[in-house]
Amino acid sequence: MAGAISFNPEKFQTVFNDNLAAIQNMVEAMQAIGDPREAGPIEVMKAVDVYIRDLFSAVEQGKKIIWHEFLFFPEIFHGFPNVHTWMTETLCGFLPVLDPEGLTPYVDAAENAGLPPDVCPADKGMLGCVLEEIMPPVAIACAPTSPCDSAITAYQILGKLIDAPVFQADMPYWQDDRGIELYQHHIWKMIRTIEEVCKTRMDWDKCREHIKLANESVELFIEENEMRKLSPCPHPGKLGFYQFLLLTVASGTPYARDVCKAILEDSKKLASQGKGAVADEKIRLLMYNPDPFYDVGIHDWLEDEFGAVTALTFFGHATMGLIDTKTPETIVRDYAWKMMNICMARQYRGPHEFFMDDFIHAMENWNVDAVIVPALIQCKHGQATHGFIREACKERGKPLCLVEFDPMDPRPASIETIHNTVAEFLETQVLPYK
Numbered sequence: 001m002a003g004a005i006s007f008n009p010e011k012f013q014t015v016f017n018d019n020l021a022a023i024q025n026m027v028e029a030m031q032a033i034g035d036p037r038e039a040g041p042i043e044v045m046k047a048v049d050v051y052i053r054d055l056f057s058a059v060e061q062g063k064k065i066i067w068h069e070f071l072f073f074p075e076i077f078h079g080f081p082n083v084h085t086w087m088t089e090t091l092c093g094f095l096p097v098l099d100p101e102g103l104t105p106y107v108d109a110a111e112n113a114g115l116p117p118d119v120c121p122a123d124k125g126m127l128g129c130v131l132e133e134i135m136p137p138v139a140i141a142c143a144p145t146s147p148c149d150s151a152i153t154a155y156q157i158l159g160k161l162i163d164a165p166v167f168q169a170d171m172p173y174w175q176d177d178r179g180i181e182l183y184q185h186h187i188w189k190m191i192r193t194i195e196e197v198c199k200t201r202m203d204w205d206k207c208r209e210h211i212k213l214a215n216e217s218v219e220l221f222i223e224e225n226e227m228r229k230l231s232p233c234p235h236p237g238k239l240g241f242y243q244f245l246l247l248t249v250a251s252g253t254p255y256a257r258d259v260c261k262a263i264l265e266d267s268k269k270l271a272s273q274g275k276g277a278v279a280d281e282k283i284r285l286l287m288y289n290p291d292p293f294y295d296v297g298i299h300d301w302l303e304d305e306f307g308a309v310t311a312l313t314f315f316g317h318a319t320m321g322l323i324d325t326k327t328p329e330t331i332v333r334d335y336a337w338k339m340m341n342i343c344m345a346r347q348y349r350g351p352h353e354f355f356m357d358d359f360i361h362a363m364e365n366w367n368v369d370a371v372i373v374p375a376l377i378q379c380k381h382g383q384a385t386h387g388f389i390r391e392a393c394k395e396r397g398k399p400l401c402l403v404e405f406d407p408m409d410p411r412p413a414s415i416e417t418i419h420n421t422v423a424e425f426l427e428t429q430v431l432p433y434k
Contacts, residue, residue: 004163008133012059015134016052019091022098023049037236037277037300039266043259044242048094050255055136058084064198065136069143069151070122071345072169075214075252075323076187076335077142079207080200086136087249088143088158092125092408093293094245100294100410106132107409115157120378121408123154130161138164140197142190144339146171147348148381167193171340173350184336191332208325210252211335215325217251218338220260221318227267228316229366231284232276233309234267237299240316241291244343282307283430284367286398288314288359289374289382290344293408295415298422306426311366314374319346319358348381356388363398370399370430372422376407399433401425 027045030038058065066077067088074085087093095102106128107121113131115124129135143155145168152168159166169186172179195201221243227234243263250256270276285302287310292298302308320342324330339345347355363371371393376382386402393400403421405413 005130005133005161006163007135007137009059011132011134012136016056019094019098020049020052023052023094026098036270037238037303040235040239040259040263041242043262044246047246047250047255047259051090051249055084055086059136064139064200066194066198067135067138067141069141069155070248071144071146071342072142072339073214073247073251073342074249075210076191076207076331077194078210078252079202079204080194080198081203081206083139083194083198083200086138088141089122089126090249091129091134092122093248095125096293096408096410097296100415102294103128103408104411118378118380119154120148120150121406123150125408127154127157127161130158138162140164140194141166142169142194143167144169144171144345147344148379150378165193165197171345171349175340175350175354179340180333180337183340184333187332187336187339202328204328204331207328207331211323211325211331213254213257214252215322216257217247217260218318218320218322220257220264221247224260224264224267225312225316225318227264227271228311230271230276231367232274232278232281233284233311234270234276235263236277236303237285237287237310237313238291238296239263240313241296244315276309278303278307278309280307281309282434283369283426284309284311285370285372286310286312286363286366286368287372287374288312288317288362289376289379290314290407292374292405292410292415292418294410295418298415298418301419302422305423306431308426308430310372311368312362314347315343317343317358317362319343352385352388355385356392359389360392360396363392363396368398369434370401370426372401372403372425374407375402375404377404377412378406399425399429401429 023045030042063084065084065086067086070087070089077085103125107124109128109131110124145152155166167190169190172182246256285308299310320338323334347358
């Protein structure tokens with residue numbers, strides 16, 4: 001993996017134009033089907049279309065581009081003049097949604113270059129995209145040391161591949177004042193590094209406006225979480241996946257805020273009419289770990305075949321807070337705290353209690369009948385929680401299904417395999433007791 005990989009305009013244009021066409025085709029297909037459950041995902045995919053078109057414009061204008069890991073939401077980076085943001089794992093998130101095997105060529109490229117198979121597919125996919133020279137240009141890449149060792153290692157490798165600095169902010173182990181102090185110190189250091197590398201200065205007034213938009217999105221996301229406690233649940237199980245991915249790429253933008261607003265308004269409208277994602281809601285599920293990216297439609301299948309709505313998903317669990325915009329100091333402090341508490345960063349660091357506390361809270365507060373936990377085959381830290389999960393479900397009388405699969409690569413466990421496992425669980429352990 002030695003040697004700097006440069007921006008390849010031809011490959012970038014080809015791949016991203018293909019992805020734009022795929023997004024437009026997906027939106028048109030969902031609109032043609034006319035399923036009301038698609039209203040939220042359609043708005044999210046339209047926003048992703050805007051996001052990619054904005055990237056094209058930034059490249060054409062020669063703007064400096066910051067690559068940021070998905071656990072650094074982009075709102076703070078929007079404060080830098082003449083700088084654009086690109087969430088480094090964007091293709092890893094959306095390629096499997098557009099095509100179940102869309103990420104596999106890039107996973108294979110990384111493995112062929114030497115990465116072991118048990119590295120997270122988000123990290124293999126990202127590095128494979130870099131190796132295949134399809135990524136946009138980069139001035140600097142920024143990442144926290146989260147959510148796992150795989151991500152930390154991936155960004156160290158990235159630093160060997162690209163001709164740009166990679167800044168890794170040390171995310172603390174504990175949720176305490178000392179941890180916040182440490183993390184905001186690293187956020188300040190990151191800001192100064194970006195200023196130096198990109199030859200710019202943070203415009204705090206500009207930053208403040210984007211932070212306010214991000215705060216609005218968070219408030220709307222949290223309220224949507226509360227709406228999902230209703231029975232029938234107004235929105236489909238897959239929506240949280242789409243909404244979280246939207247915030248990883250576009251938090252702090254007007255169009256992301258507008259999508260979150262449209263989702264909540266639709267939720268309230270449906271609730272006022274007594275309508276839910278499922279006409280006859282028979283089962284309420286908790287799915288607590290990342291959904292299969294190549295089979296987000298599993299939620300539609302659950303709803304159609306079993307009347308089972310996923311009341312809350314891991315990505316759909318809004319655990320982050322708001323940012324005080326009074327001063328640069330409060331912005332950095334609260335951005336650090338927010339990034340410590342977004343999905344995955346909050347649960348996947350520190351002791352297992354961090355995951356279990358949120359898991360139990362979700363299980364007890366969203367009126368669920370049963371639990372599905374995606375047992376991601378590469379997530380060793382996640383596998384280690386299974387004993388605690390079994391005990392917590394047993395104590396509360398909640399049937400549990402642990403499903404092993406690769407979240408972004410369908411080859412280890414196909415869509416059919418996942419559906420068969422879940423169907424057997426529902427038919428033998430849930431429905432007979434309803």
